Amino acid sequence: MKPSFPFINIQKEDFDLTSEIATLRQGYKNIGAVVSFVGTVRDMNEGENVSILELEHYPGMTEKALEKIRLEAHQRWKLEASLIIHRIGQFSPSDQIVLVAVASQHRENAFYATHFIMDYLKTNAPFWKKETLPGGRTRWVDSRVSDKEAEQRWAT
């Protein structure tokens, strides 16, 4: 069965940037630019060390929200292809969390679209992070005002 959103992947497994971009570019001869963003787990947040990061999502809604953001990027800029991979589960510092890759004929559109997708993902896609500190204490990560401001710079 064809997946409903072939360019959205929510997965536990890690991803390989090189092979993902090769797949994205496959069949296109008019692509002149590929921009990718990879988000990774930092070992520190709010001034404290983080030893484990857990990510949960809302199955069904998250895929739909990501596809909406992806399509919005395709409406705003002339893009040839794009892909969003977001991992869920339990992670350690330096693990990969998210990949956004955008291919276009010219670089400017791919740069803008990648930035836009990440800013919108941060404030619109239902994912939640929970941190475990070295002593075993856990805390849910708070949303940031700066992320909301980052989204607002794209307001039309």
Place this chain on the structure above:
Amino acid sequence: MIHILYFAHLRERLGQTEEKLPAIHATVSDLLVDLATRGEPWKEALVDNSSLQIAVNHDIASRETQIKAGDEIAFFPPVTGG
């Protein structure tokens, strides 16, 4: 029936992942008022919570959104992915 889901901090605070209730509420707000009659932590987490996020059938909604039988209603804190 309506299907209610709770996520992240809210799920832990309420000690509940999901539940099904009879479809007797006209709006999300009516449902919240009803849930708040359970006392704490329900009232504080759902009604006295200005950052509460609401989705109805996978779309972002508000307290004024109308609900009906068969709807999936989710409550969660502001999102923190990426």
